[in-house]
Amino acid sequence: MIRRIRGFLWETFHTLFRNFNFPCDLGLFRIGQPGPHSPVFLSGNYTLVVERLRRALAGVDCYLLVANSRGSNVWCAAGMNEFSEHDVIDAINVAGLAGIVSHRRIIAPPYAAPGVNVRAVQRETGFHIQWGPTHLNDLPRYVGQNFKRTNDMLAVQFGFRDRIEQALANTCCYSMTIALGLLFWPKFVLAVMGMILVAYLFGFAFWYRLPEERGWRHTSTLMLSLSAPLILFGVSRHWTPGAFLQWEATLLGVVLLVAMDACGSTPIYKTTIAHWLRHGDYESLFDPVIDPARCTNCMNCVLVCPKDVFAARRNGARKVVAVHPRNCIDCLACVKQCYDDAFFNRSGQYKGDVKSIPRLHEIMTRDWSHLRAEDKWIDHPTTIRNGLPVVAEAAVEARVLEEARL
Amino acid sequence: MLMYSWMKFVEIAPERYDWAVSFITGGRIDRIKDRIADQVRAGDRVVDIGCGTGTLGLRCLEKGAYVTGLDASEFMLEQFRKSAAERGLTERLKLIQASVTQLEKHFADESVDVITSTMVLGEFPREYLDFIFRHCHRILRPGGRLLTADEVWPDTPGRRMIARATMAAFWIPQFLLLRRVTYPISDLEGLIALAGFHIERVDRWPGSSFRLVYGVRPPQFPEAEDTAPMREVTIR
Numbered sequence: 001m002i003r004r005i006r007g008f009l010w011e012t013f014h015t016l017f018r019n020f021n022f023p024c025d026l027g028l029f030r031i032g033q034p035g036p037h038s039p040v041f042l043s044g045n046y047t048l049v050v051e052r053l054r055r056a057l058a059g060v061d062c063y064l065l066v067a068n069s070r071g072s073n074v075w076c077a078a079g080m081n082e083f084s085e086h087d088v089i090d091a092i093n094v095a096g097l098a099g100i101v102s103h104r105r106i107i108a109p110p111y112a113a114p115g116v117n118v119r120a121v122q123r124e125t126g127f128h129i130q131w132g133p134t135h136l137n138d139l140p141r142y143v144g145q146n147f148k149r150t151n152d153m154l155a156v157q158f159g160f161r162d163r164i165e166q167a168l169a170n171t172c173c174y175s176m177t178i179a180l181g182l183l184f185w186p187k188f189v190l191a192v193m194g195m196i197l198v199a200y201l202f203g204f205a206f207w208y209r210l211p212e213e214r215g216w217r218h219t220s221t222l223m224l225s226l227s228a229p230l231i232l233f234g235v236s237r238h239w240t241p242g243a244f245l246q247w248e249a250t251l252l253g254v255v256l257l258v259a260m261d262a263c264g265s266t267p268i269y270k271t272t273i274a275h276w277l278r279h280g281d282y283e284s285l286f287d288p289v290i291d292p293a294r295c296t297n298c299m300n301c302v303l304v305c306p307k308d309v310f311a312a313r314r315n316g317a318r319k320v321v322a323v324h325p326r327n328c329i330d331c332l333a334c335v336k337q338c339y340d341d342a343f344f345n346r347s348g349q350y351k352g353d354v355k356s357i358p359r360l361h362e363i364m365t366r367d368w369s370h371l372r373a374e375d376k377w378i379d380h381p382t383t384i385r386n387g388l389p390v391v392a393e394a395a396v397e398a399r400v401l402e403e404a405r406l
Numbered sequence: 407m408l409m410y411s412w413m414k415f416v417e418i419a420p421e422r423y424d425w426a427v428s429f430i431t432g433g434r435i436d437r438i439k440d441r442i443a444d445q446v447r448a449g450d451r452v453v454d455i456g457c458g459t460g461t462l463g464l465r466c467l468e469k470g471a472y473v474t475g476l477d478a479s480e481f482m483l484e485q486f487r488k489s490a491a492e493r494g495l496t497e498r499l500k501l502i503q504a505s506v507t508q509l510e511k512h513f514a515d516e517s518v519d520v521i522t523s524t525m526v527l528g529e530f531p532r533e534y535l536d537f538i539f540r541h542c543h544r545i546l547r548p549g550g551r552l553l554t555a556d557e558v559w560p561d562t563p564g565r566r567m568i569a570r571a572t573m574a575a576f577w578i579p580q581f582l583l584l585r586r587v588t589y590p591i592s593d594l595e596g597l598i599a600l601a602g603f604h605i606e607r608v609d610r611w612p613g614s615s616f617r618l619v620y621g622v623r624p625p626q627f628p629e630a631e632d633t634a635p636m637r638e639v640t641i642r
Binding site (some may be wrong): 081086093094124358 | 480504506508530531534
């Protein structure tokens with residue numbers, strides 16, 4: 001009982017403060033009774049995730065290799081150049097992994113892809129990095145399917161539980177920021193904290209119910225939905241017009257904060273504040289296009305893209321093309337994992353928060369005019385073959401698609 | 407939005423890094439680097455582990471040493487290359503982008519005169535440090551020196567408590583400026599000795615948890631003076 005309460009408190013603390021770095025121990029951990037043939041899973045040293053990983057992997061005899069991500073989650077750390085091939089190489093070397101397991105395979109989270117040069121890891125240590133499922137709750141299924149990942153395990157999700165956790169964590173973060181004000185204006189600051197909590201909880205709980213952000217529609221809906229109860233409350237309290245104005249302005253401030261919060265590489269916000277202010281949407285700035293003359297069909301980009309942007313051509317030319325560039329969330333995993341330098345950017349713009357790619361500016365802004373013919377692949381129908389997205393080109397595949405639709 | 411600006415502010419900016427480190431250590435780091443560079447003679451083969459922007463490497467180059475800078479960050483190395491070029495010191499400089507555990511891949515056994523590292527090892531746990539120091543021992547020539555400057559946990563419980571309180575107070579500014587939380591190393595000398603080094607000297611600074619440890623790889627045929635007790639120097 002005490003252990004359960006303790007566990008709950010631990011989980012609550014780490015969830016509320018999940019925006020901060022809490023590094024845990026590095027090294028090779030045994031789960032169950034692993035032997036020389038047991039699989040090795042890679043993780044960063046973000047305490048909350050490592051703990052959840054251990055729980056997700058309970059019952060699987062395996063090794064968990066915790067490498068140094070400076071206490072951040074792997075996705076942020078990889079983009080910030082704080083979880084790179086060097087950290088993975090260090091972890092492999094120090095653990096003496098080559099002497100512990102007989103195989104040379106490490107299963108890594110695809111979120112590490114924006115930062116880890118897997119070729120360098122292979123060259124320096126002999127270990128091959130295989131991308132596992134994106135979300136750790138898919139791990140048991142992944143193991144059950146004999147370490148075969150299907151395309152659905154790759155998509156980034158932002159499920160209800162994750163959204164609520166994020167709402168609480170962000171509220172906690174902002175409340176701490178304004179906590180000093182409690183000394184001077186206790187009532188007002190408390191009310192603002194409450195508003196932030198309500199705005200986040202409401203906004204995130206109904207994220208997929210509210211309209212998509214185009215021309216500030218999502219934000220305005222949120223503002224109107226929260227204004228209604230505020231006005232009702234004010235009427236019941238016989239507020240003066242001045243008080244109404246004050247509280248509405250405060251609410252507007254809170255809603256704007258939520259709307260502009262963490263514009264970045266997240267599953268839902270993908271852009272910069274400047275772009276949002278000008279266009280009122282969260283569209284990604286990066287608009288990938290692959291040069292077929294450079295693409296060697298290595299499939300790395302397909303294997304790491306969490307938004308199904310790419311599909312492979314299997315009829316005629318064996319190349320990868322960008323079919324859903326509008327889905328892109330600017331994580332740049334594809335660019336990092338492209339060892340043929342085949343990526344170009346239609347928009348010429350990028351967010352610049354990814355620090356792990358040398359010569360990123362050049363790649364993002366170079367001339368792509370010779371690739372206009374590639375526009376024909378945008379929104380081209382695709383099908384799944386061997387668990388991976390493939391461009392539906394031949395008549396046969398068109399029929400397959402037709403049947404699937406029926 | 408606040409978090410976004412935070413992220414923007416704290417993201418790694420090599421051009422601000424030197425200033426931030428100097429600021430956080432109260433300028434002490436520069437004096438330590440001067441002292442380390444004083445140990446280097448012309449013609450020495452120096453390896454700077456985690457060379458960063460090269461503030462120490464440049465000092466060694468100016469002494470006439472052959473410097474190899476090792477760092478995982480391309481951005482930091484780029485900065486180093488630039489400042490070395492500005493001073494016309496690139497001739498004796500070699501830069502390697504590699505992890506700290508890859509030493510033996512890049513250096514032959516007994517091929518180095520001096521290994522330095524300042525404020526780098528704090529982010530690694532004990533097993534990593536043990537691994538790194540053992541490899542340092544291997545690549546240093548007998549009689550070669552390992553000069554390590556880092557924050558350490560004080561030896562006495564009272565001081566440790568003070569250190570803990572200071573760390574807590576500086577946690578947020580340090581995180582904001584460096585985006586990196588470094589931890590004091592416990593028993594730095596012990597770890598270095600464990601790797602086979604003879605601790606020649608330890609420099610301490612009053613009221614500070616900084617330490618500069620001089621480790622020497624003993625000559626192949628140890629002489630009597632090697633067994634002399636460790637000398638401790640407190641500098642004011």
